Amino acid sequence: MLADRYVFPAIFHFADDGISVEFPDLPGCFSYGEDEIEALSNAKEALELHIFGLEDDKEIIPTPSHIKNIVTKKNESIVLIDIWMKPVRDFMKNKAIKKTLTIPKWLNDVAIENDVNFSQLLQVAIKNYLGISTNE
Template identity: 45%
Template sequence: MSIYVYPAVFHPEEGGEYSVEFPDLPGCFTAGASLAEAMTMAHEAMGLYLFTLEEDGKAIPAASPLGDVHTEPGQFVSLIDVDMLEHRKKYDNRAVTRTVTVPAWLNTMAQANSINFSQTLQAALKERLGLTDQR
């Protein structure tokens, strides 16, 4: 699955700040100086949490139904979504080494024209996969 949606509990704090917790994601907490910032931070925190689970090969927990999430007075629940494909494109931009095989004549022509093999392969893969973000 690429898109996940989880309920987040928002706790108003003094000074207009908000803390956020995800009941289904143990240890996933964040905060923001405003509600807008807390929403953004919740999105980022959830993405990083799920990214870590995926990288570690751990199971992604099921999201609770919205009606099952309990709040205290003054708190509220909002659904937060993360597209893990987009999250990976944004945060997992490390380079990996791949060995490719091309005919000698093609290699000679590419070198003569100062073609960067890595850039060309990346562009071709993105085009082939239909990825519009040329990151």
């Protein structure tokens, strides 16, 4: 069962040109911000997307390190990043995905003349085909 809430430590590296962020427990999860507010916001988004990717790939979510066990250097701070995954999962589930389709030119011309919304029509047609209520 997936957890809905995760709290991971992040290391904020302070430099003259901004703040880079890394998650010691999540290789490949990095972020950046020009100031603390932007760094925190971007770190939260990076963590959400990284955890979502792990969940989607059915990979194991690592156990977060205890902050007392993380060694920092000068100009570094540990920040706990707290995320709530339910809204992230809902957003990703309903995210629009671009599809490339091929139809005859004459049909495209007639549809354009009649102001057809291709995306909406395709969604309704697929839902009807699959027997899914169009109210979803």
